[in-house]
Amino acid sequence: MDSSKRSSVIIVGAGVSGISAAKHLADNGIEDIVILEASDRIGGRIRKECFGSVSVELGAGWIAGVGGDLPNPVWELANQTGLRTCFSDYSNARFNIYDRGGKIYPSGIASDSYKKAVDSAIQRLNSDADNIAELPELPKTPIELAIDFILHDFEMAEVEPISTYVDFGEREFLVADERGYEYLLHKMAETFLLTCDGEILDNRLKLNTVVREIQHSRNGVTVKTEDGSTYNANHLILSVSIGVLQSRLISFHPPLPRWKKEAIDKCDVMVYTKIFLKFPYKFWPSGEEKEFFIYAHERRGYYTFWQHMENAYPGSNILVVTLTNEESKRVEAQSDQETLREAMEVLRDMFGGNIPNATDILVPRWWNNRFQRGSYSNYPIISNNLLVRDIKAPIGNIFFTGEHTSERFSGYVHGGYLAGIDTSKSLLEEMKSDNQNEQQPFVLELRGSPNDLHRYDLARQMFMGSNVGMPEAIL
Numbered sequence: 001m002d003s004s005k006r007s008s009v010i011i012v013g014a015g016v017s018g019i020s021a022a023k024h025l026a027d028n029g030i031e032d033i034v035i036l037e038a039s040d041r042i043g044g045r046i047r048k049e050c051f052g053s054v055s056v057e058l059g060a061g062w063i064a065g066v067g068g069d070l071p072n073p074v075w076e077l078a079n080q081t082g083l084r085t086c087f088s089d090y091s092n093a094r095f096n097i098y099d100r101g102g103k104i105y106p107s108g109i110a111s112d113s114y115k116k117a118v119d120s121a122i123q124r125l126n127s128d129a130d131n132i133a134e135l136p137e138l139p140k141t142p143i144e145l146a147i148d149f150i151l152h153d154f155e156m157a158e159v160e161p162i163s164t165y166v167d168f169g170e171r172e173f174l175v176a177d178e179r180g181y182e183y184l185l186h187k188m189a190e191t192f193l194l195t196c197d198g199e200i201l202d203n204r205l206k207l208n209t210v211v212r213e214i215q216h217s218r219n220g221v222t223v224k225t226e227d228g229s230t231y232n233a234n235h236l237i238l239s240v241s242i243g244v245l246q247s248r249l250i251s252f253h254p255p256l257p258r259w260k261k262e263a264i265d266k267c268d269v270m271v272y273t274k275i276f277l278k279f280p281y282k283f284w285p286s287g288e289e290k291e292f293f294i295y296a297h298e299r300r301g302y303y304t305f306w307q308h309m310e311n312a313y314p315g316s317n318i319l320v321v322t323l324t325n326e327e328s329k330r331v332e333a334q335s336d337q338e339t340l341r342e343a344m345e346v347l348r349d350m351f352g353g354n355i356p357n358a359t360d361i362l363v364p365r366w367w368n369n370r371f372q373r374g375s376y377s378n379y380p381i382i383s384n385n386l387l388v389r390d391i392k393a394p395i396g397n398i399f400f401t402g403e404h405t406s407e408r409f410s411g412y413v414h415g416g417y418l419a420g421i422d423t424s425k426s427l428l429e430e431m432k433s434d435n436q437n438e439q440q441p442f443v444l445e446l447r448g449s450p451n452d453l454h455r456y457d458l459a460r461q462m463f464m465g466s467n468v469g470m471p472e473a474i475l
């Protein structure tokens with residue numbers, strides 16, 4: 001298809017940031033938009049699936065940051081739409097640690113070694129990574145490794161102020177709703193896209209449309225898709241994940257400047273995998289303070305973090321185990337049967353040999369999904385905001401959005417939601433200044449080599465909102 005019609009804005013990606021960006025544009029009168037989405041649905045990394053007769057969340061599961069001074073906008077949306085949620089208290093996990101013999105820590109005599117392991121894991125988080133002499137010893141025992149894993153991968157808030165908890169509060173709520181977390185996105189989309197009985201019929205949303213090439217010049221953007229179609233627009237908002245940007249699934253003509261590519265490559269991508277297991281009956285201790293439990297193994301992160309789903313869905317008989325990074329990649333590469341075998345072995349270590357086999361398993365593959373390439377961005381703790389600003393900075397008519405462009409809330413659903421609005425605001429400013437320029441043409445001249453493009457881009461941002469035209473060199 002060759003869409004000769006030119007839109008005002010093309011939005012690539014229909015996850016939370018793409019949908020919130022599109023809604024903000026529509027709310028401000030920009031309705032000739034086209035949303036190009038590679039998969040067959042909206043939602044991106046917010047995705048439910050029916051498993052064992054309930055809805056489980058393969059991607060985002062929690063609304064993090066509730067109960068503070070400022071309202072978390074995603075929590076507000078959840079309340080407006082009546083989304084069912086349950087309070088989660090992760091902190092109980094560290095009091096339910098099982099070793100390979102099924103012994104539970106911390107208990108009796110073991111509590112001293114437990115306390116030592118917690119203290120040294122916290123000390124390691126707080127210590128200056130450059131000063132090796134001051135670093136405490138690396139964790140060695142299974143209990144130390146498990147605690148280190150939990151503190152680093154799940155509970156960093158305890159030692160590192162995380163903006164989400166500082167701004168919105170420290171409580172977290174698990175979405176436990178048959179309509180899924182993605183219901184929030186459908187409600188948002190309904191406000192500006194034509195829908196019928198909850199189905200989006202609006203032909204401004206193009207599903208199964210994989211963007212492969214973006215040509216950009218001062219005159220606008222041309223997008224080429226995998227099915228050979230072409231779309232034209234004045235501006236483009238690119239909301240694909242940082243992992244997709246790193247994978248070079250999309251090529252740019254002219255290419256992105258070197259500083260931009262370097263910034264994109266510097267951001268770490270976290271892989272986080274929730275594996276769901278269905279059982280014929282419950283054999284684990286239940287109750288709120290038992291919701292999370294830990295398995296201590298000599299390999300760090302080996303089926304460490306467990307959760308029962310009895311609080312979310314009583315009687316569902318489902319357990320969830322979370323793996324991260326290398327363990328996630330390893331499990332993604334093997335068969336689900338092999339993963340089931342490993343998980344059962346671990347459960348038998350904890351609960352004994354008489355437990356029943358799981359009747360079903362669900363293993364999401366976020367790393368191998370070429371439209372995700374990971375779970376979320378993970379900026380190094382010591383990185384300042386320059387890196388995220390470079391990743392977010394527009395290039396000509398291309399505006400970047402997504403959770404990875406949020407300075408305060410990267411990695412979270414609310415980060416993606418707020419980033420979408422923020423990017424659309426910047427674009428609206430740009431459009432306003434473009435209109436003014438048409439009335440009062442004036443071109444500022446900046447001279448330099450192509451390597452100076454970054455400076456030109458900064459200059460461009462400084463001039464945004466003024467009636468000064470952009471230097472040719474940036475385009």
Ligand SMILES: Cc1cc2nc3c(=O)[nH]c(=O)nc-3n(C[C@H](O)[C@H](O)[C@H](O)COP(=O)(O)OP(=O)(O)OC[C@H]3O[C@@H](n4cnc5c(N)ncnc54)[C@H](O)[C@@H]3O)c2cc1C
Pocket residue numbers: 012013014015016017018036037038039042043044045046058059060061062063064209210211212239240241244249250272273274366370371372374375376401402403404411412413414415416
């Ligand atoms: C396992 C997991 C657990 C998580 N847990 C939580 C949690 O509990 N709480 C929380 O707040 N956050 C959590 N997150 C993070 C949260 O899901 C993300 O931060 C957020 O959903 C990202 O939204 P986005 O719009 O930035 O990106 P995405 O949702 O990735 O949207 C981008 C869209 O672009 C599309 N796309 C990609 N390439 C192309 C292409 N070439 N052409 C067209 N379209 C393309 C994709 O299909 C996708 O729909 C989790 C994520 C994962 C994966």
